[in-house]
Amino acid sequence: MIAPLGYWVAVAGVLGLAVGSFSTLAVYRWPRGESLAAPGSRCTACGHALRPFELIPVLSWLLLRGRCRSCGAAVSPRYPAIELASGGLAALAIATFGPTWRGVAAALLLLVLVPVVVIDLEHRLIPDVIVLPAAALGLAAAVAADPSCWWVPVAAAAGAAVFLGLLWLAYPAGMGFGDVKLALLLGAVLGASIIPALALAFVSGALLGVVLLLRLGPRARKTALPFAPFLAGGALVALWAGPALIDWYGRSFG
Ligand SMILES: [Zn+2]
Structure with missing residues (x-):
């Protein structure tokens, strides 16, 4: 590996945040039987389709102070919490095991466990x-x-x-x-x-x-x-x- 470990940890953290953003969609939609692929993310209160700058993990939630930009409805802090946990765990996996297949396997496991735990706590179900x-x-x-x-x-x-x-x-x-x-x-x-x-x-x-x-x-x-x-x-x-x-x-x- 030419790049230093810190580079791979940062890459894992950013990818983890992005996967976490998808996980927030999954924990809301999967139990309701809605498609995970389409449509894009929307405000669950007013249906406002989120624009790219409203979709930045954690940052968008902080900048918009946890509210929908269109209708002002509160956006649960569990969204940034799921994103932060995913980014942090993926970075931790690569920091521990390196940019190796072992690190990839550990990051994958941790990234999947985040939405699985949330869905099981809420619905007593585990998505196949x-x-x-x-x-x-x-x-x-x-x-x-x-x-x-x-x-x-x-x-x-x-x-x-x-x-x-x-x-x-x-x-x-x-x-x-x-x-x-x-x-x-x-x-x-x-x-x-x-x-x-x-x-x-x-x-x-x-x-x-x-x-x-x-x-x-x-x-x-x-x-x-x-x-x-x-x-x-x-x-x-x-x-x-x-x-x-x-x-x-x-x-x-x-
Ligand atoms: Zn709204």
Whole structure:
């Protein structure tokens, strides 16, 4: 690589902001069954078609003080928040793993998790149209990162999906089938680190379940928790600390 790492981190940040801008469209439109491709971005209050200068991630929202330029309706701060998170996570992935296939796979995973978590929190749904292509791309990038060990991401993706699939069959109320498909993407990108990622997701999910049970009593049983945020949290930790966690587990219990 001729350009310094800082250049690639900046490129990833800008591309991440642009993907984040598309994610804001996806989290609004996908649950409503609207097309993600057309028409272009509009004000959800008055239908005003956004002009190019109103579409600059984060900046437009700040310059227009979070209001539609046409009707003055408030534009939720979650739009710039989704864009900032996407830009920041993509930059962080490249800063950590470099402008490599491994960095690309990590950035892809993080960029996809942002809208998936938001949609799961709001609607208890996980969009196949985002997760399945991302799983295929994530697998391709992970194989390209280390072709001689191509079977690691393949086995991790299949293993994670089969594991969650069996749990889903045994206890369908505990998670959705969307989580099973999301596991394909997580396994493909995380490889062996999928094991600490799933362990963290289940432990944190169970802890929150216990807290809800203590606070709400029997009513908590009827409160289904979206599982994607826990899977995303586990993946985030495992992306950076996965090998260290596997080491620690091996030394402590091996
Ligand atoms: Zn408007």
